[in-house]
Amino acid sequence: MISSRVSSSARACARTSPIRQMQRRSLATVSSSLFPGEPSAPHLVTRAIPGPRSKELSDRIGTFQENRAHGFVVDYGKSQGNWIADADGNVLLDMFAQIASIAIGYNNPDLIALAKTDEFITATMNRAALGSFPPTNWQELVETGLGTVKPKGLNHIFTAMCGSCANENAFKASFMAYRARERGEQAQFTPEEMQSCMKNQSPGSPDLSILSFTSAFHGRLFGSLSATRSKAIHKLDIPSFNWPVVAWPDVKYPFSQNARENAEAEKVALAAVEEAIVSSKKGGSTYGPVAALIVEPIQSEGGDNHASPAFFQGLRDVTKKHGVFMIVDEVQTGVGATGAFWAHDKWNLTSPPDFVTFSKKMQAAGFYHNIDTRPSMPYRNYNTWMGDPTRTLQARQIIRTIQDHGLVQKTDDVGNYIHSQLAEMITNGAGKGKIETLRGENAGTFIAFDGKTAEVRDKLIMEMRKQGVHMGGCGDKAVRLRPMLVFEKKHADLFLEKLEKALGQL
């Protein structure tokens, strides 16, 4: 199953702009060169998916582990490029990509080749406690990998384990930097702080808060879950911090056709943000002073909700004005899918956010920041592993493959194509009266639309599976497209053809 062929360009060191331009001209050949054996059509062998073998394996897993969220059981060895193979031998076009976390295709030859290198094997099987005993290649590895895609204006990196953990460590860094600023640069911790924190009480454990938006999703551990507002089922029965929430702007789609109303809605939300911050600092709120605001460039799990660059500029302005850190959660939007490497690149902010968090498609997790939010002392934001060298190496290769093949630009182009075709299908085609509210104008393949009802959405996803296309939902009734960055026009055409058929079956 596993090929060790490496595209020669993946090994190239020079990444000059003429080369990149040349690569752009050969876009059409990317997936056929990386995945010469990629199927051209779904291969369906069971009447329903999950088929009997998937069900049997899932049931067996169920004897020792939660299995009720299983979609189907996957044969990863047989999956290739954009195509996912299941335990029964079905092969589907994958537009969900392990919940938006596979960047450059299954069994990408560049990654398979990486796995066979001594550097990779040594790093994986001798896992370093990176914060204390980093490997000799760590500086070079980070600088030639994660370091090459530092968001504009951010020069430091904190490596972590997953999206929740990335966000929580950014929260911790925010709280420490916020208190350091209050305390003054030379000030020491007071005995009262040292003692009270051991009892989880203020002033050592201060009553500070993180501001987030309705329908936001920032993770599921105790801090990140307190900032998550997408669905009750994530939050029920779990103790939470009393942190504030502000309503996401009530915008209308197509976004650009409702520019005036949307600007108004965003103004309302910005005013609410400022009010929440100001009242917290005056002691006029039930929650403590807001130390940081966290926001997704496009709210993903919460239903693919958009806002304009002006809104995010407004958030940057209001947080700066009131000394609140701004955390941009790019766990799902990052690494190219929106047609920019970072979704927030498209905002052209006048000053950078304080933190940009990442995970999923990067495989590695963590956040970018600046020296001003590095804690005052070592061991304050620390743990045994501080990330994973395996995933750091993988991230570097993913970034290189993306750059070598111009996959961000390609995703932008393919996304624009899909968006325009879907707009037509919804207005005048097979989608009319069945699907609506298209999102993702100028957002690469990060596209979504709603079913007329949740039931229609659920049926459509199941019908698409029967057509050989694997998709995911989000929010209450949305279908979200989350293909990989190697999803090309030919895949888009196949998707559109199958969608038309599936809509006809509803």
Added chain:
Amino acid sequence: MISSRVSSSARACARTSPIRQMQRRSLATVSSSLFPGEPSAPHLVTRAIPGPRSKELSDRIGTFQENRAHGFVVDYGKSQGNWIADADGNVLLDMFAQIASIAIGYNNPDLIALAKTDEFITATMNRAALGSFPPTNWQELVETGLGTVKPKGLNHIFTAMCGSCANENAFKASFMAYRARERGEQAQFTPEEMQSCMKNQSPGSPDLSILSFTSAFHGRLFGSLSATRSKAIHKLDIPSFNWPVVAWPDVKYPFSQNARENAEAEKVALAAVEEAIVSSKKGGSTYGPVAALIVEPIQSEGGDNHASPAFFQGLRDVTKKHGVFMIVDEVQTGVGATGAFWAHDKWNLTSPPDFVTFSKKMQAAGFYHNIDTRPSMPYRNYNTWMGDPTRTLQARQIIRTIQDHGLVQKTDDVGNYIHSQLAEMITNGAGKGKIETLRGENAGTFIAFDGKTAEVRDKLIMEMRKQGVHMGGCGDKAVRLRPMLVFEKKHADLFLEKLEKALGQL
């Protein structure tokens, strides 16, 4: 650097007890068979460690990432078995093992061979969203790996990312199960619960708590940090849940020579635990009802603090009596280092704990539990990755290598030898008046002792480095031994020889 030789026993499937007995007889040969090129003495080339090359690399890392907690920079490719090589070419006997997280030696040939298998490469480079799209081999992989070391009485497994995340997910499972019991089996969530949780307010976000002990360490994310009480520096400036703490029994060492006083001290702690639980349930406390108690078998980061099996049986009894879940945090104690696979195996509890959490030496993380603490619905304790297939495969091989070579029994034997030698050294030898308070009787190589002062401890660790032995501290003034499971009598003798010399230098 990397050898693909695999010990033939590592491939053996039969693990019958006669075979294991035979393996025990050949203990002395384990490290020489696994690591034929292992050094017999330290190799020191720089006057101090970190040497100039380590410092230079660390400084470069410091330009983009926290480097103030660096010990030295490591050449993992050149490290072998119990020996760690640094960037300058120094080779030290490693008794810290990446903060107690390397189980079977650097560049263990069994792991290197695993890394080269198609199964491993496929799993690593096509990372599954395990909760929804598990791989076809998942059931077999877990059942033949993590499943073979299920603690007695626990039949279910939750896979996670790291120790903090394992503990936090166990907290979440506790809270959900606690509320499910209160609610009654058939009851649905009320509209009030559904709405209030979206505002982080009760009853949907209930005011429940986790009880932990003074000097406990359970992690550094927001929930786990609220249960951590080891050092102020971990907790300062971070908002915490108002969760209760009870004083760890004030025991004396050597433990068995102070049996009567220690039993009294444990009684005091048990009474305080019961009082904290009872008052929380009556509404007579500032914190909410205690849903779970979390405890380490040996408090590790907090200073290697011990208690007796009777104490832990008492905790099991009092938690059972009051409907509180018991979480045993085996993140540092698990996987053989205490001379049992799980440290709590030695307690012979009359009924099992509700959760046993693991990470570190297992490389994989998560917890064992039973079906009664599986949430009522899917997606409640869930995330994108739900662990890491790479580390699950690695865990299986680590478990197999441990079993094939009888490494748990060997660690028990070597630990007893070290403990008796240290006792003698402290009472009548080079340690007299310099080190004291030896812990770890009958606890494998999980041994610690205090420096007379924190300064003596710090000097001793630096002096040991000059002697070619790499060690770690914990608590205020303790040295903790955390060698790997391939640490044998010959390594112990070398350590004791170097310790004697180092003490002579103080």
